[in-house]
Amino acid sequence: MTASDGRPASDLAALLDMRDVVVRHVLEDGETVEVSPRATPDGVSLRVDVGEVVLLLGPSGSGKSTLALAANGLVPHVVPARMGGTVQVGGRDTRTHEVPTLSSAVATVFQDPDAQVVTGSVLDEVCFGPENLLLPVAEIERRAELALRQVGLWERRAEAPERLSGGGRQRLAIACALALGSPLLVLDEPTANLDPAGKEEVYDVVREIAASGRHGVLLVEHDLDAAADLVDRVVVLDGSGRQMVSGPLRTVLSEHIDELVALGVWLPVATLAAVRLGLRDGQGNLPVTPEELATLLSARSAAGRLPEPRVDAARSVAPGATVIDVDGLTVRARRRTIVDDVSFRVTAGELLAVVGANGAGKTTLLKAVAGVTRPPRRTVRIAGLDPARADVADLASRVGYVFQNPEHQFVTGSVRAELRHGLTVRGVAPDESEVRVEEMLERFGLTDLAARHPFLLSGGQKRRLSVGTAMICRPEVLVLDEPTYGQDRERAAELLGLLDALHSEGTTVVLVTHDMQVVADHATRVIALADGRIEADGPPGLVLSDQPLMRRCHLRAPHLARATSHLPAPWNTVTRLADVPLSSPTAPQTVEISA
Amino acid sequence: MSAATVQAPVVAEHAVVAAPARASAPRRAFLRTANPLVSLAGPFPLMVVVFFVADLRVLAAMGVATAILVVAGTLPGPRVSAAVLLGAPLTAGIVAVSFGFWVDAAAVASTPVLVQAGPWAYHAGQLEIGLLTGLRVVDLMLLALLGALATTGPDVVRASIQHLRIPYRLGYAALAAVRFVPRFGHELEVIRSAHRVRGVARGRGPVAATRRQAGYAVPLLAGGIRHAERVSYAMDARAFGAHSTRTERTTHPWRLRDTALVLSFWAACVAALVLAAGV
Numbered sequence: 001m002t003a004s005d006g007r008p009a010s011d012l013a014a015l016l017d018m019r020d021v022v023v024r025h026v027l028e029d030g031e032t033v034e035v036s037p038r039a040t041p042d043g044v045s046l047r048v049d050v051g052e053v054v055l056l057l058g059p060s061g062s063g064k065s066t067l068a069l070a071a072n073g074l075v076p077h078v079v080p081a082r083m084g085g086t087v088q089v090g091g092r093d094t095r096t097h098e099v100p101t102l103s104s105a106v107a108t109v110f111q112d113p114d115a116q117v118v119t120g121s122v123l124d125e126v127c128f129g130p131e132n133l134l135l136p137v138a139e140i141e142r143r144a145e146l147a148l149r150q151v152g153l154w155e156r157r158a159e160a161p162e163r164l165s166g167g168g169r170q171r172l173a174i175a176c177a178l179a180l181g182s183p184l185l186v187l188d189e190p191t192a193n194l195d196p197a198g199k200e201e202v203y204d205v206v207r208e209i210a211a212s213g214r215h216g217v218l219l220v221e222h223d224l225d226a227a228a229d230l231v232d233r234v235v236v237l238d239g240s241g242r243q244m245v246s247g248p249l250r251t252v253l254s255e256h257i258d259e260l261v262a263l264g265v266w267l268p269v270a271t272l273a274a275v276r277l278g279l280r281d282g283q284g285n286l287p288v289t290p291e292e293l294a295t296l297l298s299a300r301s302a303a304g305r306l307p308e309p310r311v312d313a314a315r316s317v318a319p320g321a322t323v324i325d326v327d328g329l330t331v332r333a334r335r336r337t338i339v340d341d342v343s344f345r346v347t348a349g350e351l352l353a354v355v356g357a358n359g360a361g362k363t364t365l366l367k368a369v370a371g372v373t374r375p376p377r378r379t380v381r382i383a384g385l386d387p388a389r390a391d392v393a394d395l396a397s398r399v400g401y402v403f404q405n406p407e408h409q410f411v412t413g414s415v416r417a418e419l420r421h422g423l424t425v426r427g428v429a430p431d432e433s434e435v436r437v438e439e440m441l442e443r444f445g446l447t448d449l450a451a452r453h454p455f456l457l458s459g460g461q462k463r464r465l466s467v468g469t470a471m472i473c474r475p476e477v478l479v480l481d482e483p484t485y486g487q488d489r490e491r492a493a494e495l496l497g498l499l500d501a502l503h504s505e506g507t508t509v510v511l512v513t514h515d516m517q518v519v520a521d522h523a524t525r526v527i528a529l530a531d532g533r534i535e536a537d538g539p540p541g542l543v544l545s546d547q548p549l550m551r552r553c554h555l556r557a558p559h560l561a562r563a564t565s566h567l568p569a570p571w572n573t574v575t576r577l578a579d580v581p582l583s584s585p586t587a588p589q590t591v592e593i594s595a
Numbered sequence: 596m597s598a599a600t601v602q603a604p605v606v607a608e609h610a611v612v613a614a615p616a617r618a619s620a621p622r623r624a625f626l627r628t629a630n631p632l633v634s635l636a637g638p639f640p641l642m643v644v645v646f647f648v649a650d651l652r653v654l655a656a657m658g659v660a661t662a663i664l665v666v667a668g669t670l671p672g673p674r675v676s677a678a679v680l681l682g683a684p685l686t687a688g689i690v691a692v693s694f695g696f697w698v699d700a701a702a703v704a705s706t707p708v709l710v711q712a713g714p715w716a717y718h719a720g721q722l723e724i725g726l727l728t729g730l731r732v733v734d735l736m737l738l739a740l741l742g743a744l745a746t747t748g749p750d751v752v753r754a755s756i757q758h759l760r761i762p763y764r765l766g767y768a769a770l771a772a773v774r775f776v777p778r779f780g781h782e783l784e785v786i787r788s789a790h791r792v793r794g795v796a797r798g799r800g801p802v803a804a805t806r807r808q809a810g811y812a813v814p815l816l817a818g819g820i821r822h823a824e825r826v827s828y829a830m831d832a833r834a835f836g837a838h839s840t841r842t843e844r845t846t847h848p849w850r851l852r853d854t855a856l857v858l859s860f861w862a863a864c865v866a867a868l869v870l871a872a873g874v
Contacts, residue, residue: 072832074828074831078827078828100835100837101834103831103833103837104834108829108832110825110828110829112825114822115822115825116825116826116829117774118771118829118830118835120749129834130842131842131843132834132837133842134841136842140842140844141844180834372788372792392791392792396792396793401792403785405785405818407814407818408814409789409790410813411795411810421793426794455813469793
């Protein structure tokens with residue numbers, strides 16, 4: 001970096017200064033304008049200075065993303081909304097400056113890497129912003145090179161952005177933000193759609209940017225584990241969008257842990273594990289990173305005061321009948337082998353997680369096994385059928401398949417009709433079908449929304465409905481493709497609770513996920529894929545704690561495993577939060593929510 | 596990409612940041628180095644002329660000239676070159692023979708018989724009319740290929756903004772729209788299989804097919820609108836529309852050579868019309 005002393009004097013304006021920000025979303029429907037009665041966020045004040053990383057934390061619907069949009073002027077200029085209070089970016093009031101003119105003071109990285117690509121090459125993409133700012137060509141190219149080198153993409157400047165991995169595309173989006181030259185970066189869930197390796201890539205870059213001391217960062221992130229070590233301050237919003245508490249991350253976590261758990265926000269696994277164990281450091285602080293937890297655990301262990309981890313007997317599945325039998329399955333598409341000679345068996349009642357980097361062949365494998373795409377004959381048997389030959393309706397009644405995006409599967413105009421559809425297709429009698437629909441509405445918490453159009457549900461409700469439509473036909477096997485993709489932790493936890501319940505009733509569940517802590521906490525078995533081949537197949541405790549294996553598959557160990565892997569046995573294989581013993585009778589309540 | 600590469604080295608004062616050339620596009624291909632508008636303004640009148648010329652020799656000459664121009668002017672690589680040089684006459688031949696079958700034999704009964712099988716005869720006149728269509732089809736394909744190989748969408752948009760005074764907001768919005776197309780294709784594929792799994796409107800016939808298609812529209816539109824909205828937020832946040840103009844790193848100057856190229860295309864138009872009329 002060329003700047004010798006980028007730090008401005010303290011009397012300069014803050015990069016971002018928000019005061020009493022209140023936003024009400026506006027629904028414009030032709031003539032009528034409907035202003036939401038509920039304000040989210042509702043009276044938030046925060047400040048970001050140079051060199052700081054400020055994290056926004058809060059449950060779904062508390063207005064974190066709205067606040068991020070208010071920081072760059074999209075609220076209220078572009079997104080239909082009424083805003084109260086003031087937002088100043090680099091001393092400029094966002095209300096009196098248009099979004100494009102604010103972009104030299106604030107740059108934003110959004111959640112979806114695909115929706116940020118405008119041009120046909122990595123270099124053109126980075127130059128797009130500075131070109132809009134009417135900078136001279138030489139300056140544009142200087143900035144582009146600097147920004148691309150900073151995110152490690154300079155060597156790939158001639159490639160099409162689509163050729164980059166998800167993590168690569170988000171690093172490109174960060175480079176685009178840097179090239180605008182704005183000191184404030186707003187990152188709105190930049191890693192929500194990424195695999196573990198991609199997440200790490202992105203945060204390595206953010207860490208560098210934060211350390212450079214020339215930028216301030218406003219971060220919205222659910223995966224606190226990924227970002228905990230680089231966050232300076234946290235601003236917590238409660239469920240109704242009000243500012244609950246703010247301060248340094250460690251202090252806030254240590255002093256308000258019970259309130260935060262009650263709020264339902266996702267917290268670092270290291271912190272939750274320490275709460276279970278009743279573990280605090282010398283100053284009474286809770287650990288926030290796996291490394292800090294590891295230090296505390298080691299000290300306890302050395303002092304001989306670490307209790308034995310719990311081993312949950314219910315996790316090991318008694319061998320039952322074979323439900324899925326895959327024998328030498330190979331799937332090729334466009335002259336590429338995507339699934340390469342894969343064989344495995346799944347017995348009734350297992351909860352199998354398939355993991356691997358993007359492009360490892362997980363979805364292709366799942367689709368072939370469930371018969372969504374036809375596999376070669378005699379390579380797959382599922383629920384007594386060969387999907388290569390079985391009738392689609394037969395197959396669908398025994399195997400439920402939930403696509404990544406629930407909207408793709410909606411085929412009717414109301415929640416009730418959506419649930420009834422599968423039964424009608426299968427010729428279930430109307431009386432019985434009504435009973436089953438009511439039962440399902442009740443179970444998935446959708447009774448009040450029965451008449452609503454599926455597309456008007458919230459993200460979490462859509463996901464529940466899509467699982468409900470698959471479950472109502474009472475399949476023997478439920479297959480889910482990244483059920484937590486793009487969802488925040490609360491919704492993910494809600495869904496996983498549902499899957500656990502179905503699983504405990506005897507449904508065999510197979511799912512693809514990038515979230516290793518989910519695998520650790522919920523799966524009875526894990527298959528790791530790399531380049532279309534099975535690299536490992538076994539219980540999560542063993543597979544996930546095998547660091548070299550995880551690296552080979554471009555995966556990362558669950559955060560808890562990173563804290564326990566170097567401890568003496570049996571602690572070195574503890575990867576599940578539920579296996580961490582409870583130290584006091586008050587603790588269980590605290591942790592049950594997330595486990 | 597490892598974290599180690601993140602360390603930003605000192606950037607050279609005048610780092611050469613060449614715009615990435617199209618894969619394997621040699622710089623010396625004269626139509627590719629010409630202004631992108633040449634590849635539109637030149638071939639387009641010829642495409643119209645093709646419909647008015649009914650002379651086989653003139654049409655054939657146009658085809659040969661365009662094929663040579665495609666290969667020599669855009670240097671598309673050995674595989675495409677071979678496909679053009681072999682495929683063009685082959686296509687013309689196949690279309691000519693097969694189209695000839697459709698021609699009313701009575702109208703050309705006076706022409707010599709080429710093939711006779713019992714009462715059925717294939718006349719030279721049939722082949723001639725077939726060849727007319729075959730040559731027109733091939734000429735049009737080659738002229739379109741010329742434009743496609745000589746330039747790219749973004750280049751045409753940039754050149755149009757620079758020389759035709761098309762507002763850049765419009766041009767770039769159009770480009771962004773083009774980028775949606777492959778994404779929609781993929782999304783439609785996924786929606787199709789998702790609906791199949793749910794057993795939507797199974798069965799054959801136009802009614803079932805229409806119901807299926809209608810079912811794809813809602814999720815496709817919902818996804819499309821959301822995507823478009825996100826892209827426009829991202830563009831706004833990157834200063835799109837901040838000023839009435841924007842810097843273009845790649846300029847497409849209009850040189851004397853470009854005028855000469857377009858004029859020679861137009862001269863070819865006139866020549867084709869004159870030759871066709873004169874014979």
